[in-house]
Amino acid sequence: xxxxxxxxxxxxxxxxxxxxxxxxxxxxxxxxxxxxxxxxxxxxxxxxxxxxxxxxxxxxxxxxxxxxxxxxxxxxxxxxxxxxxxxxxxxxxxxxxxxxxxxxxxxxxxxxxxxxxxxxxxxxxxxxxxxxxxxxxxxxxxxxxxxxxxxxxxxxxxxxxxxxxxxxxxxxxxxxxxxxxxxxxxxxxxxxxxxxxxxxxxxxxxxxxxxxxxxxxxxxxxxxxxxxxxxxxxxxxxxxxxxxxxxxxxxxxxxxxxxxxxxxxxxxxxxxxxxxxxxxxxxxxxxxxxxxxxxxxxxxxxxxxxxxxxxxxxxxxxxxxxxxxxxxxxxxxxxxxxxxxxxxxxxxxxxxxxxxxxxxxxxxxxxxxxxxxxx
Amino acid sequence: xxxxxxxxxxxxxxxxxxxxxxxxxxxxxxxxxxxxxxxxxxxxxxxxxxxxxxxxxxxxxxxxxxxxxxxxxxxxxxxxxxxxxxxxxxxxxxxxxxxxxxxxxxxxxxxxxxxxxxxxxxxxxxxxxxxxxxxxxxxxxxxxxxxxxxxxxxxxxxxxxxxxxxxxxxxxxxxxxxxxxxxxxxxxxxxxxxxxxxxxxxxxxxxxxxxxxxxxxxxxxxxxxxxxxxxxxxxxxxxxxxxxxxxxxxxxxxxxxxxxxxxxxxxxxxxxxxxxxxxxxxxxxxxxxxxxxxxxxxxxxxxxxxxxxxx
Numbered sequence: 091x092x093x094x095x096x097x098x099x100x101x102x103x104x105x106x107x108x109x110x111x112x113x114x115x116x117x118x119x120x121x122x123x124x125x126x127x128x129x130x131x132x133x134x135x136x137x138x139x140x141x142x143x144x145x146x147x148x149x150x151x152x153x154x155x156x157x158x159x160x161x162x163x164x165x166x167x168x169x170x171x172x173x174x175x176x177x178x179x180x181x182x183x184x185x186x187x188x189x190x191x192x193x194x195x196x197x198x199x200x201x202x203x204x205x206x207x208x209x210x211x212x213x214x215x216x217x218x219x220x221x222x223x224x225x226x227x228x229x230x231x232x233x234x235x236x237x238x239x240x241x242x243x244x245x246x247x248x249x250x251x252x253x254x255x256x257x258x259x260x261x262x263x264x265x266x267x268x269x270x271x272x273x274x275x276x277x278x279x280x281x282x283x284x285x286x287x288x289x290x291x292x293x294x295x296x297x298x299x300x301x302x303x304x305x306x307x308x309x310x311x312x313x314x315x316x317x318x319x320x321x322x323x324x325x326x327x328x329x330x331x332x333x334x335x336x337x338x339x340x341x342x343x344x345x346x347x348x349x350x351x352x353x354x355x356x357x358x359x360x361x362x363x364x365x366x367x368x369x370x371x372x373x374x375x376x377x378x379x380x381x382x383x384x385x386x387x388x389x390x391x392x393x394x395x396x397x398x399x400x401x402x403x404x405x406x407x408x409x410x411x412x413x414x415x416x417x418x419x420x421x422x423x424x425x426x427x428x429x430x431x432x433x434x435x436x437x438x439x440x441x442x443x444x445x446x447x448x449x450x451x452x453x454x455x456x457x458x459x460x461x462x463x464x465x
Numbered sequence: 466x467x468x469x470x471x472x473x474x475x476x477x478x479x480x481x482x483x484x485x486x487x488x489x490x491x492x493x494x495x496x497x498x499x500x501x502x503x504x505x506x507x508x509x510x511x512x513x514x515x516x517x518x519x520x521x522x523x524x525x526x527x528x529x530x531x532x533x534x535x536x537x538x539x540x541x542x543x544x545x546x547x548x549x550x551x552x553x554x555x556x557x558x559x560x561x562x563x564x565x566x567x568x569x570x571x572x573x574x575x576x577x578x579x580x581x582x583x584x585x586x587x588x589x590x591x592x593x594x595x596x597x598x599x600x601x602x603x604x605x606x607x608x609x610x611x612x613x614x615x616x617x618x619x620x621x622x623x624x625x626x627x628x629x630x631x632x633x634x635x636x637x638x639x640x641x642x643x644x645x646x647x648x649x650x651x652x653x654x655x656x657x658x659x660x661x662x663x664x665x666x667x668x669x670x671x672x673x674x675x676x677x678x679x680x681x682x683x684x685x686x687x688x689x690x691x692x693x694x695x696x697x698x699x700x701x702x703x704x705x706x707x708x709x710x711x712x713x714x715x716x717x718x719x720x721x722x723x724x725x726x727x728x729x730x731x732x733x734x735x736x737x738x739x740x741x742x743x744x745x746x747x748x749x750x751x752x753x754x755x756x757x758x759x760x761x762x763x764x765x766x767x768x769x770x771x772x773x774x775x776x
Contacts, residue, residue, distance in 0.1 A: 167737040339613035453739040
C-alpha cells in the first residue's frame with residue numbers, strides 16, 4: 091500500500107518541480123545564500139506551537155541554509171504511530187519524543203545513535219544532557235537523545251478560591267474543598283507520590299516503574315484512595331485546550347496540569363505552584379530515525395536548538411524552559427518571570443522526572459486509568 | 466457493464482473498473498484484512514516481529530473478559546470485567562439515544578409526510594438540513610459550551626431565578642451519560658427523521674381516512690395503520706442511529722462526564738495511548754461483532770427482516 095504511493099510522494103513531486111523551477115530561475119540561484127543551501131530536514135514534532143514555524147525554523151534556515159519540512163502531530167502517541175509507519179515508508183528524519191519514551195521507541199527498532207562529534211554537548215545547561223539525564227539519553231555508551239526543552243506538571247490554582255495547604259501538596263488535589271481538573275493516569279501517580287510522602291505505602295512508589303509486581307501492588311492502593319476522593323473532579327483533560335476549558339468554562343479551582351496551562355491562565359487569576367512533594371518534570375528532545383535520509387542536516391538541526399538563540403526560541407514557543415547555556419537571557423521576560431515565580435532553587439532540586447515507562451507498564455496504566463474513570 | 470462499454474468505450478470503462486477495484490481492494494479490504502490478521506498476534510517490539518514469539522493467539526480478545534471490578538445495576542452489586550461494563554454502558558445508552566430520537570422523529574416525520582401543506586414542505590426540510598451543514602465537531606462543541614458550569618444555560622437559569630446555584634450538567638443529573646445522550650440525539654436525529662418520513666409518505670391517505678371513518682381513535686390509527694406501514698423506515702432509522710451512536714468517538718470525547726466511558730474511547734486508548742494496535746484491532750472486531758449481535762437480536766424481537774430495511 092504505502093510503497094505503491096511512495097513514488098508519488100510530495101517530496102519527489104517537489105523535487106521535480108524544484109528542478110524545473112531551477113532551470114527557469116537559474117540567475118537567482120547563483121547567489122551566496124543559495125550556494126550556502128545544504129538541503130533539508132524532515133522534522134516531525136508537536137502541533138499547536140506556531141512560533142516554531144514562525145520564528146525558530148526561519149532562524150535555523152538563515153544560519154545554515156537547511157530547510158525544515160515540519161509535520162505537526164498532536165501528541166507523542168501519534169508520533170510513535172507515525173514513526174512506526176515511517177520506519178518502513180520513510181519521510182521522517184528527526185522526531186521529538188520525551189526522554190522517558192525513546193527507550194521504547196528504540197526497542198521497537200526505530201532509532202539510530204547520534205554522532206556526538208557533530209553536536210555541541212558543551213552547549214547544554216548542567217543537569218539536562220549530563221548526569222542522570224545524560225545516562226538516560228544513552229544506551230551502551232551511545233547517545234540516542236538530546237534535549238530540546240523541558241517543563242513541568244504541577245498545581246494550577248485559582249488565586250481566590252483554591253484551598254491550598256501550607257506548604258501546597260499533591261494531597262490538595264484530593265481535598266473536597268477544591269474543584270479539580272485532572273488527567274487520570276497522572277492523577278494516580280500523584281496519589282501514589284502523595285501517599286509515598288506520607289509514608290502510607292508498603293514500598294517506594296518508584297519501584298512500580300521497574301517491577302510490574304510492585305506496580306500492581308502500589309497502583310491498586312493509589313486507585314482505591316483516588317476513587318474515594320473522586321467526588322471533587324469536575325472534568326478530565328487530555329490536552330491543552332481541555333485543561334484550559336476545565337478552569338474557564340467548568341469552574342475548576344485547582345488542577346494538576348502542564349506549565350503551559352498555568353502560563354496561559356496567568357492573567358485570569360490563576361497561579362502555578364510546585365507541590366512540596368516536587369513537581370512532575372518532563373524532558374523533551376530529538377531522536378534520529380533509523381532510516382533518516384538527512385542525517386547531517388538532522389544533527390545540525392539538533393545542534394542549533396542547543397545554541398542560546400535556538401534553545402530560547404524553542405522554549406518560548408512551548409512556554410517552557412530552555413536547554414542551552416545563555417538562552418535564559420534571550421527569553422521572553424514574561425515567560426522568564428513566570429518560571430522564576432514557581433521554581434526557586436529548592437523547588438528545582440525537588441523536581442520529579444517521569445521515570446521510563448515500558449509498553450507493558452503503559453498498557454497496565456491504561457487499565458488503571460479506565461477503572462478510575464469508570465468508578 | 467454492456468451499457469457502460471457502449472456509453473464510454475473500452476478505455477474509460479477500463480479506467481472506471483480499475484479505479485473502483487483499487488479503491489475497494491487497497492483502501493477498504495486490504496487494511497481491514499491486515500487489521501483482522503494483526504488482532505490475532507501479540508503486541509511485540511519490531512525486532513521480535515517474525516521471531517519465535519510472533520505466534521497467533523486469542524489473547525487480545527481474551528482481554529475483554531479480564532480485570533473484573535465491582536459495580537452495581539439498579540442497586541444490585543456484582544463484579545464484571547471493566548471493559549464489558551464499558552460495552553454494556555455503550556450499548557444501553559446508544560439504545561436510549563435511539564429511543565429518544567424515535568420519539569422525537571416520529572411526530573415530526575408524520576407531520577412532514579401527511580399534515581404539512583406541500584408548498585411549505587421544501588422550506589421545512591431546508592430548515593432541518595441547515596444544522597447538518599455545520600460540522601459534527603462544532604455541533605458537539607456547541608453543546609459542550611451550553612452545558613458547562615459557567616455556560617449560558619446555567620447563567621440564564623440562575624438569572625431567571627429558576628435555579629439557586631449552577632448545576633454541573635455535563636457530569637450528569639440523571640446518569641453519567643446525560644451530556645453524551647443529548648449530543649448524540651442532536652447529532653443523529655435526522656438519520657431517524659428521513660427514513661420514517663420516506664416510509665410514511667408512501668402510505669395512502671385513504672387508509673388513514675378509512676381508519677378514522679371506521680371509528681378508530683387517533684392513537685389506534687397510528688398503532689394499527691401508520692406504524693406497521695412505517696416499520697421498515699423505523700427499523701432502518703433505528704439501526705442507523707444505534708450503530709452511529711455506538712460507533713461515535715467525537716461526541717463521547719467532547720461531552721464526557723467524569724464517570725463515562727464509551728467503548729470507542731477504550732479502543733482509542735488501546736490504539737493511541739497504549740500503542741497496542743493488536744489489542745485495539747481485536748477490540749474493534751469484537752465490537753463490530755457484538756453490536757451486530759445486538760442489532761440482530763432486536764430485529765428478531767421486533768420481527769423485522771433485513772429485506773424490509775433494504776426497501
